Amino acid sequence: xxxxxxxxxxxxxxxxxxxxxDAIIDQASGFTAGDAALLIGEIEMxxxxxxxxxxxxxxxx
Numbered sequence: 001x002x003x004x005x006x007x008x009x010x011x012x013x014x015x016x017x018x019x020x021x022d023a024i025i026d027q028a029s030g031f032t033a034g035d036a037a038l039l040i041g042e043i044e045m046x047x048x049x050x051x052x053x054x055x056x057x058x059x060x061x
Contacts (some may be wrong), residue, residue, distance in 0.1 A: 001043075001047040009040065009043060010043075012036070012040065013040055014032050016036040016037060016040070019033035020033060021033050021034045021037065022034060
């Protein structure tokens with residue numbers, strides 16, 4: 001993850017942290033703080049997986 005994406009994700013986490021997990025952030029879409037937390041977790045897990053594969057590549061041959 002690039003530094004600018006990390007900084008933006010950190011700001012998003014700070015923003016989301018102001019809401020309870022079930023708080024609806026956007027009435028029209030029904031987007032909740034829980035949805036945001038799920039997305040943040042998925043982004044961080046994908047980045048961790050990518051870094052793991054870079055450091056410990058596996059040979060499929």
